[in-house]
Amino acid sequence: MACRITELVLDCRDPELLAGFWCEVLGFVVLGREGDDIEIGPREGADGLQLTLVLSRTQEPKNGKLPLHFDLNSTDRDQDAELERLLAAGARFADVGQSGQESWYVLADPEGNEFCLLRARVS
Structure with missing residues (x-):
């Protein structure tokens, strides 16, 4: 087997704002936090079979x-x-x-x- 994409990382200025938006849009929930980064994904959790989205704080425009x-x-x-x-x-x-x-x-x-x-x- 080859590699799989397990999460996508989106750089953003306000991870809280985007976590709320994308959770509402996709029916996701917050799965975890590490520093300012927030991982969201399906309610069933990150089982490795479905992609999760990591919203990563950046100051870059x-x-x-x-x-x-x-x-x-x-x-x-x-x-x-x-x-x-x-x-x-x-x-x-x-x-x-x-x-x-x-x-x-x-x-x-x-x-x-x-x-x-x-x-x-x-x-």
């Missing part, structure tokens, strides 16, 4: 579009209803040069990190 972003799919509602939920949670629309004809929405979290809400619903 975000510069430009992220070279890596999350693609999200709703699990229990259509895209428009999920868009409303994400906007109410603190997401905002982001412009990364899309044409406006895409089947997905480009959004940003409270610190401006881009992510996409895709159309398909997944279980």
Whole structure:
């Protein structure tokens, strides 16, 4: 077997703010804290099979579009209803040069990190 990705680390200025946002968006919980860093993941915990997200404090400003972003799919509602939920949670629309004809929405979290809400619903 080769290596697996077990966690993604997102540098941010306010780990508490982003932990709250991403926990609400993904249905995650706080799994642990180490210094200023916060690890969030599925309620079942970090079993090594599902990715966790580590929000790591940095003072470096975000510069430009992220070279890596999350693609999200709703699990229990259509895209428009999920868009409303994400906007109410603190997401905002982001412009990364899309044409406006895409089947997905480009959004940003409270610190401006881009992510996409895709159309398909997944279980």
